[in-house]
Amino acid sequence: MQSTASVHRRGWSVLFAVLLGLAGLTAAAAAHAGDGYRLWLRYVPVHGVWLGRYRRSATELAASSPLSPTLRAARAELQRGLTGMLGKRVPSVRTVTANGAILFGTPHDSPLIRSLRLGLRAVGSQGYVIRTLTVLGHRTTVIAGNSDIGVLYGAFRYLRQIQTRRPIDALAIVSRPKIRHRILDFWDNLNGTVERGYAGDSIWKWDELPRYLSPRYIAFARACASIGINGVVLNNVNASPYILTPLYLEKVAALAGVLRPYGIRVYLSVPFSAPITVGRLKTADPLDPAVQAWWRKKVAEIYRDVPDFGGFLTKADSEGEPGPEQYGRTQAQGANLLARTLAPYGGIVMWRTFVYSTNPHSEDRVMQAYDIFKPLDGKFDQNVILQNKNGPLDFQPREPFNPLFGAMPKSNEMLELEITKEYLGQQTSFAYLGTLFEEALRADTWARGRGSTVARVIDGSLYGERQTGIAGVANIGSDRDWCGSIFNQSNWYAFGRLAWNPEASARTIAGQWVRMTFSNNPALLRPVVGMMMASREAVVDYMDPLGLASQMAAGTHFGPGPWVHPGPHMPPDWSSTYYSHANATGIGFDRTASGSDAIAQYAPHVAAKFASLKHCPEDLLLWFHHLPWTYRMPSGRTLWDSLVLHYVRGVDTVKWMRRTWLKLARYVDPYRFDMTADFLTLQVHNAQWWRDASIAYFQSISHLPLPPGVARPPDTLKAYEAFCIPYVEGTPGAGPACPPDDAPVPR
Numbered sequence: 001m002q003s004t005a006s007v008h009r010r011g012w013s014v015l016f017a018v019l020l021g022l023a024g025l026t027a028a029a030a031a032h033a034g035d036g037y038r039l040w041l042r043y044v045p046v047h048g049v050w051l052g053r054y055r056r057s058a059t060e061l062a063a064s065s066p067l068s069p070t071l072r073a074a075r076a077e078l079q080r081g082l083t084g085m086l087g088k089r090v091p092s093v094r095t096v097t098a099n100g101a102i103l104f105g106t107p108h109d110s111p112l113i114r115s116l117r118l119g120l121r122a123v124g125s126q127g128y129v130i131r132t133l134t135v136l137g138h139r140t141t142v143i144a145g146n147s148d149i150g151v152l153y154g155a156f157r158y159l160r161q162i163q164t165r166r167p168i169d170a171l172a173i174v175s176r177p178k179i180r181h182r183i184l185d186f187w188d189n190l191n192g193t194v195e196r197g198y199a200g201d202s203i204w205k206w207d208e209l210p211r212y213l214s215p216r217y218i219a220f221a222r223a224c225a226s227i228g229i230n231g232v233v234l235n236n237v238n239a240s241p242y243i244l245t246p247l248y249l250e251k252v253a254a255l256a257g258v259l260r261p262y263g264i265r266v267y268l269s270v271p272f273s274a275p276i277t278v279g280r281l282k283t284a285d286p287l288d289p290a291v292q293a294w295w296r297k298k299v300a301e302i303y304r305d306v307p308d309f310g311g312f313l314t315k316a317d318s319e320g321e322p323g324p325e326q327y328g329r330t331q332a333q334g335a336n337l338l339a340r341t342l343a344p345y346g347g348i349v350m351w352r353t354f355v356y357s358t359n360p361h362s363e364d365r366v367m368q369a370y371d372i373f374k375p376l377d378g379k380f381d382q383n384v385i386l387q388n389k390n391g392p393l394d395f396q397p398r399e400p401f402n403p404l405f406g407a408m409p410k411s412n413e414m415l416e417l418e419i420t421k422e423y424l425g426q427q428t429s430f431a432y433l434g435t436l437f438e439e440a441l442r443a444d445t446w447a448r449g450r451g452s453t454v455a456r457v458i459d460g461s462l463y464g465e466r467q468t469g470i471a472g473v474a475n476i477g478s479d480r481d482w483c484g485s486i487f488n489q490s491n492w493y494a495f496g497r498l499a500w501n502p503e504a505s506a507r508t509i510a511g512q513w514v515r516m517t518f519s520n521n522p523a524l525l526r527p528v529v530g531m532m533m534a535s536r537e538a539v540v541d542y543m544d545p546l547g548l549a550s551q552m553a554a555g556t557h558f559g560p561g562p563w564v565h566p567g568p569h570m571p572p573d574w575s576s577t578y579y580s581h582a583n584a585t586g587i588g589f590d591r592t593a594s595g596s597d598a599i600a601q602y603a604p605h606v607a608a609k610f611a612s613l614k615h616c617p618e619d620l621l622l623w624f625h626h627l628p629w630t631y632r633m634p635s636g637r638t639l640w641d642s643l644v645l646h647y648v649r650g651v652d653t654v655k656w657m658r659r660t661w662l663k664l665a666r667y668v669d670p671y672r673f674d675m676t677a678d679f680l681t682l683q684v685h686n687a688q689w690w691r692d693a694s695i696a697y698f699q700s701i702s703h704l705p706l707p708p709g710v711a712r713p714p715d716t717l718k719a720y721e722a723f724c725i726p727y728v729e730g731t732p733g734a735g736p737a738c739p740p741d742d743a744p745v746p747r
C-alpha cells in the first residue's frame, strides 16, 4: 500500500529495562501463574538491571493512510509484548519506544523505511530485517519486511529477543523462511471430534460459525504467526463431503477472514468422491469431463468467497478413502484433476503418498507407496506437492526416513510430521518431538550425493522446486492449554520453528521455548531442556527399541500390544506381530535382499549402510534385520539382553525426568508444576506397563532368562493381553472390541 507518511515528533517516555541479568527471577516465575492459555507468548515482566535513563524523544511515525490489518496486528503485538515485559502501558501509536524508537513497516507504506538501506532484497516476500540504526537522529530499532506479514513475523522475532533475554541494543537480524508452505493439518471432524486429537474437541466451532467468531481463533492465529506458520488445513483428511457444501463453505470463509491478517491461508481436505456425494454425478473418474466441470465450478465457488484460498489436501486410495485407483487411473491423474482446477487461482494440491493396500497378500507395507509413486515422477502438475510422512510406515516413535524423499526429482515433495502424539503415549506423555523432527529433517537421502538431506529435498535446494512445503498434524484442541499438556505446546512450537528453518537445532528451540514458557532462570532452564532432549528416546526405549515399530494396542494405539496378530478383522500390516516378526529363531523384519528387499528403495550408499550388520544404525537394527535372540551386539551383550535393557532404560529415564521435575517446584507456578508432575507420575506407570508387557510377551517367544538384576514382570502375559481399553480420546469409531467381562487388570 503506497502512502505519503508524515513524520512528526512527539516526546514521551517509556521505562526502559535492560534485559540482561538473571537475578531475582525465582520469585518472578512463581508469581506469574499460568494455565497454559498464553502459550509461549506470556510476556511476563522483565526483571533485570537498569541500564538506561528515560528516553524523552522517541520518534513517532504516523502513516497518513490507515494501517493494514496485518500491520495493526504487528503494532498490537508490540504493544502487548512491551507493555507486559516492561510493565508500563505503551501508548497506542505507530511507533512505540522501548530501546529508543521502534520503526516498523514496509518500503511500500513507509517512505522512511524506503529511504533506509536495509538489505530487504535478501528476505524475499515473507522474511524480515531487524536493525538498530540512527534514524532522524534517534537510536531506532527498525523492523521491516517487503510485505506486511514479514513485518509481523519480525515483530514476534523482536519480542522473542526480549523474552529470551538476548541483547536488543545492536540488532542486525536478517531472516527468511526456507520453506514456502508451513502448514498445520487439522484432523478435525465437522461434528467437533478430532481424529487422534488429545486436547479436547475441535477448536473450530462449526455450529457457531459464521456468525460467532470465538476470540480463541485470534489467539491461535497469533501463536501460529509467532512461529511463522502460514497455512491451516481445517478438516480431517478422512474428509466429510459436507465441507464442500455452501453451508460449510460460508463458515470456512468466515474463518479465513479471521486468520488472514496473521498471514494464514486456509486449505481444505476433500474426499475424492465429492462429485458423487455432493455433486450427484454417477462417477468421480478424473478423466470424465462432467467430473472435471464439477470440480471447476466448486473451486470457482470457493474462490469467490475466499480469494486467497490455499488449495486442497487429499487422502486417496488409502484406508478406505476413495481415489482414482477405483477408476483405473493413476495417482497423478487424480492429483492433476484437482491441480488444474486450482491452478488459475494459484492454489495447490497436497497429495498424500500415504497410499497402501491392506490386502493380506500385498507386498511389505513400507514399500508400497514408493512402488506406486516412483514410476509417476514427472507426471504431476507443477502445483501438486506430494506429501510424504517422515517414515515409510506411519509416524512411529522411530522410523528410517521415507525412501520417496529425494527419489522424485521431477516432482515437488513436502514432509508430513505428526505433532499430535498418536503413537508416543498421547496427551499425558512427556515427549519433546523437536528431536524426532530434527532427525527426520537431517536424514541424508544421498539422492545427489552426501548432504542430500530431507531438509534440502523439501526446501527446494536439492532439485530447485518452487513449491516447497512442510505439514504437521496439529495437536491443538479446545482444552484451555490448547494441547492437552503444557509440554505438548513445545511440539507445536518446534514444528513452526523447524518449518521456518529446517536446519535449526532442536536443543536451541527447546531452550527458547522454556525461556518463554517458564523462565530464563538457568536453575530451571538447564534441567528442563535436559528432560526434553532425553524424552523422546525414553519413549522409543520403552515402546519400540532397536528399530521395532507398531507394537501398540490395536485401534486406540494406546498402551502395549506386541501380541496383536492378524485375524479376520485385523489386516496383517495393522498387527504388531507382522512388524516384530518375533519367532523361535529371533526377532526383526528382514528387509534386506534375503527378505522384502525394501532396502533397495534407498540410494545405493544408504542401502549398503542399512544392509550391513556392521553399519546399520543400532536404533534401526530390527527394522531392517531379522536376527537370532542370541546375536552378539557390538556391546558384547546378546540381542535379547540388549532389548530387555532398552525397556528398562526407558522406564529409568522417565523416573529420572520425574525426579528432576520434582526439584523445580519453586520455579514454576503450582498449576503448571502439578500438572506436569502428575503426568510424569502417570508416565512412569505407563512406561512400566509397556516394559512389563513387552518383556512378558517377547520372553514367551525367546524363552531366555532376563539379564541379571532385571525385575520380572509382576503379571502373567495372559493378564497383560486380557487388559483392554475400549475408549480413548481421539480414537475414531468405538475402539477395539473389548469383551465386557471380568478380565484382570494388571498391577
Ligand code: GCW
Pocket (backbone or CB within 6 Å): 187, 195, 196, 237, 238, 315, 319, 354, 394, 395, 422
Ligand atoms: O496413523 C494413521 C492414523 C489414522 C490417520 C491415518 C492417516 C487420518 O491412525 O487415524 O487417519 O494415519 O494419516 O491418514
